[in-house]
Amino acid sequence: MKQELIQCALTHGRRFVRYGKPASYIPELASKDPSKLGIAVCDMEGNVITAGDCKEKFSMQSISKVMALILALEQNGFDNVFSKVGMEPTGDAFNSMVRLDHLINNKPFNPMINAGAIAVTSTIRGATLEERKEACLACARKLTGNPDLGVDYEVFLSESETGFRNRAIIYLMRSNGIIEGNCEEHLELYFLMCALACNCRDLAFFAATLANNGVSPMTGERLIQPRVVRLVRSLMVTCGMYDYSGEFAATVGMPSKSGVGGGIISCAIGKYGIATYGPSLDDKGNSIGGLKMLEYLSDNMGLSIF
């Protein structure tokens, strides 16, 4: 991919950032500058090109749901993880509770919505909470190729203090037998993953590893098993962009995952890992500038898998 092309994508995306606003239900995110917009693209040789505010740090938020799923599958296997969560899209908002008490088996629909990700996170193992946190951090560092990746504790605290809806979700699942053990500890782990601080480059490496069937384009090392990559990418297509996943498949057509921190990762399979950052969100919680840049690149380079 050419530098000029991502520069054009950026110019295109910038036209739209004024139509959204940063997430405010996590107070710490409300103060982010909505005019920021950046992009990084990593090819299958590990070369990275960037444009715009690609060095800005932001919290992964729901993008970490992909990492939690990879770690849980690695630790526990498919049958165990999918005894707690389904694989179907919902068409509801990412933090919705409406279907959580009406389900066959009471399972949350998929691992890309809050309820599903919390259920997945509850299976992440370790003798103590500290050990579980270490396992999550180690996994995120491995998948981004960044040994210094850490947590934004202000975002973490901000969400822990105000995450009432996620508390309601986990305790409902506890009463329905989906969650076992200490709910507050599971939530702490979930909030910690959401508060992982990264930039576009970190996420472009992760997306490129997914696009490269689980092999790091930087080191040539296999980081994710092929079966896990296939499953994760398919869930990203059907559920990764919340209740915009259908339209996104039609307009962009790449396995992707967004977060309310303003990030989006996108996989052009066998070609590129793309990461965008723009904290101005639409009413479904997706980065407006990010969506527009991905649309532009998909159109101009024929990146849709469909």
Ligand code: GLN
């Ligand atoms: N931490 C956020 C939450 O649980 C993540 C949601 C998101 O990025 N969509 O609400």
